[in-house]
Amino acid sequence: MCGIVGYIGHRPAYEILIKGLHRLEYRGYDSAGVAMVGDKGDLNIYKTRGKVEDLERFCHAKDLDGNIGIAHTRWATHGEPNDVNAHPHLSHSGKLALVHNGTIENYNILKEALEQQGCKFKSDTDTEVLVQLIEYIKTTNNCTLIEAVREALKEVIGAYAIAVIDTNEPDTVIAARKSSPLVIGIGEDETFLASDATPIVDYTDKVVYLNDDEIAIIRRGEPLKIITTDNESAEIDIQTLKLSVSQLEKGGFPHFMLKEIYEQPRTIRDCVRGRIGNSGGKVTLSGVIEHSDKFLNAKRIIIVACGTSWHAGLIGKRLIEEATRIPVEVAYASEFRYSNPIVTPDDIVIAISQSGETADTLAAIQLAKEKGAFVYGVCNVVGSSIARATDSGTYIHVGPEIGVASTKAFTGQVTVLIMLAMAIAQIRKTMPKEEITKVAGYLRRLPDLIKQTLKLNDKIEHLSSIYTYVHNFLYLGRGYNYPSALEGALKLKEISYIHAEGYPAAEMKHGPIALIDRELPTVVIAPTDELHEKIISNIQQIKARGGSVIAVVTKGDTSIAEIADHTIEIPDVPECVSPVIVSIPLQLLAYHIAVKKGCNVDMPRNLAKSVTVE
Numbered sequence: 001m002c003g004i005v006g007y008i009g010h011r012p013a014y015e016i017l018i019k020g021l022h023r024l025e026y027r028g029y030d031s032a033g034v035a036m037v038g039d040k041g042d043l044n045i046y047k048t049r050g051k052v053e054d055l056e057r058f059c060h061a062k063d064l065d066g067n068i069g070i071a072h073t074r075w076a077t078h079g080e081p082n083d084v085n086a087h088p089h090l091s092h093s094g095k096l097a098l099v100h101n102g103t104i105e106n107y108n109i110l111k112e113a114l115e116q117q118g119c120k121f122k123s124d125t126d127t128e129v130l131v132q133l134i135e136y137i138k139t140t141n142n143c144t145l146i147e148a149v150r151e152a153l154k155e156v157i158g159a160y161a162i163a164v165i166d167t168n169e170p171d172t173v174i175a176a177r178k179s180s181p182l183v184i185g186i187g188e189d190e191t192f193l194a195s196d197a198t199p200i201v202d203y204t205d206k207v208v209y210l211n212d213d214e215i216a217i218i219r220r221g222e223p224l225k226i227i228t229t230d231n232e233s234a235e236i237d238i239q240t241l242k243l244s245v246s247q248l249e250k251g252g253f254p255h256f257m258l259k260e261i262y263e264q265p266r267t268i269r270d271c272v273r274g275r276i277g278n279s280g281g282k283v284t285l286s287g288v289i290e291h292s293d294k295f296l297n298a299k300r301i302i303i304v305a306c307g308t309s310w311h312a313g314l315i316g317k318r319l320i321e322e323a324t325r326i327p328v329e330v331a332y333a334s335e336f337r338y339s340n341p342i343v344t345p346d347d348i349v350i351a352i353s354q355s356g357e358t359a360d361t362l363a364a365i366q367l368a369k370e371k372g373a374f375v376y377g378v379c380n381v382v383g384s385s386i387a388r389a390t391d392s393g394t395y396i397h398v399g400p401e402i403g404v405a406s407t408k409a410f411t412g413q414v415t416v417l418i419m420l421a422m423a424i425a426q427i428r429k430t431m432p433k434e435e436i437t438k439v440a441g442y443l444r445r446l447p448d449l450i451k452q453t454l455k456l457n458d459k460i461e462h463l464s465s466i467y468t469y470v471h472n473f474l475y476l477g478r479g480y481n482y483p484s485a486l487e488g489a490l491k492l493k494e495i496s497y498i499h500a501e502g503y504p505a506a507e508m509k510h511g512p513i514a515l516i517d518r519e520l521p522t523v524v525i526a527p528t529d530e531l532h533e534k535i536i537s538n539i540q541q542i543k544a545r546g547g548s549v550i551a552v553v554t555k556g557d558t559s560i561a562e563i564a565d566h567t568i569e570i571p572d573v574p575e576c577v578s579p580v581i582v583s584i585p586l587q588l589l590a591y592h593i594a595v596k597k598g599c600n601v602d603m604p605r606n607l608a609k610s611v612t613v614e
């Protein structure tokens with residue numbers, strides 16, 4: 001939530017900042033702003049409600065001088081999205097500018113205290129309190145910017161990644177983090193900073209991930225220095241990025257979401273590469289092998305996640321229980337952290353997160369660690385906070401996901417969870433070798449099976465025009481595909497703003513059936529499996545009440561084709577692999593309906609891709 005960028009070097013800062021903001025727009029797009037220290041030592045600050053392109057229009061023909069600056073794209077928490085609440089925020093004197101990602105929980109108390117000292121506030125944000133506080137400390141203590149920042153951060157309760165500039169120290173950027181991500185890029189005589197590495201990758205592959213309670217002192221012509229909030233010098237661990245610029249572009253597709261849907265044959269190939277042998281059935285996950293004793297002795301597994309990752313977690317529960325007979329619970333990270341959960345050192349907590357930055361998931365991990373559990377991460381973003389906070393884990397390796405609606409990350413997560421279930425089963429000897437070999441064979445074939453499934457695109461696009469303007473949708477599925485129904489409904493509602501509900505098919509008769517009429521289409525996920533006959537009767541119950549049915553069925557299934565209004569035929573795969581295949585048509589259906597409705601599928605309203613606030 002909220003993206004921040006900073007630059008200090010020899011190039012014009014504005015272009016670098018704007019390009020960086022575009023890359024970070026997935027984090028929020030309620031407003032955007034930039035501040036540069038101009039060549040005359042003045043502050044050029046521009047901010048506006050709306051997207052980064054609105055900011056660019058606003059900046060047209062303005063003084064964009066300066067090769068040091070900070071910038072921000074906002075996902076509003078405190079105060080409505082308007083020009084005044086947009087970042088950067090200025091101090092009382094107008095000499096300090098600050099951008100912030102996170103929330104200052106005690107901002108009200110700090111604000112009252114500062115108001116009593118004569119500070120005047122312009123915005124409704126928690127962030128303005130921080131910049132005013134820094135200036136107040138700087139003036140009262142007659143100290144440097146870095147000392148003032150350090151002192152101010154000691155007063156603050158909450159989460160932050162910040163960058164501050166000061167016209168009195170025009171060759172310095174101070175940045176700090178606690179619970180919100182911040183990456184520093186080290187170039188030749190220039191330094192970059194950003195909420196993730198994507199704005200940096202065009203200029204350097206050398207990065208430093210700032211840790212909690214660290215403050216970076218970035219001065220022109222000097223090497224990077226990092227201290228802690230306790231004023232101790234911190235180690236600088238320079239890492240090499242494995243990210244390419246082409247991964248961050250649309251590559252000829254109209255939207256990132258469609259590009260990411262179409263990338264799935266490759267991303268799943270990358271995800272299983274080196275983990276499934278070319279022949280035979282051995283699954284090799286180093287994170288499991290290195291901690292085999294933990295998996296051998298685990299009494300219980302608790303999966304924590306949010307959003308789409310939570311849906312993957314529900315599939316993971318089924319997979320792991322089935323393969324290993326270890327009881328698995330799945331919790332929303334946001335509920336888990338406040339539920340006084342019973343966690344023991346015999347438990348394994350699996351945290352699933354695409355971004356690796358979700359605040360609730362991170363907090364759930366801390367809690368699980370305090371209670372002595374072994375924490376295993378399933379993340380996409382390499383070097384992310386969650387990847388670093390967990391004891392071990394498996395990356396899904398699907399590359400940067402930029403569309404706000406998760407697609408390739410979901411299929412990557414499910415694929416890793418299938419492999420994880422098999423890898424644990426190997427250690428615990430709970431699954432016959434032949435069965436593992438069979439599933440491994442399907443995992444190897446998944447990229448081709450996805451490719452075949454993507455051929456459904458034209459049919460689904462046509463179907464989407466029939467349902468573009470409906471107001472509600474129901475998604476039903478059973479077993480492994482009950483979570484697929486939840487995920488299909490989530491995809492549709494988040495990008496098309498059509499209300500959609502996912503339900504276990506057999507539960508329909510306990511409530512949702514009351515909604516069925518001609519106006520309510522139902523997507524029924526009905527591949528041929530042991531509950532096939534049951535789901536056919538669910539379809540009949542809908543048809544008997546005048547509802548229309550789009551059924552996702554196994555190729556060649558004629559029984560459902562006779563009763564459903566439309567069928568989408570997917571390849572025949574075993575149940576445990578089917579959620580990966582099923583999700584492809586559901587992603588395409590949501591995408592095409594949203595595009596037909598004229599919605600911004602990559603940046604749906606009110607959403608952000610990386611939720612670093614509670």
Ligand code: G6P
Binds near residue numbers: 307309357358404610
């Ligand atoms: C946000 C995103 C979702 C994502 C969820 C959890 O709501 O819009 O797509 O599933 O956060 O994010 P994570 O990065 O932890 O998977």
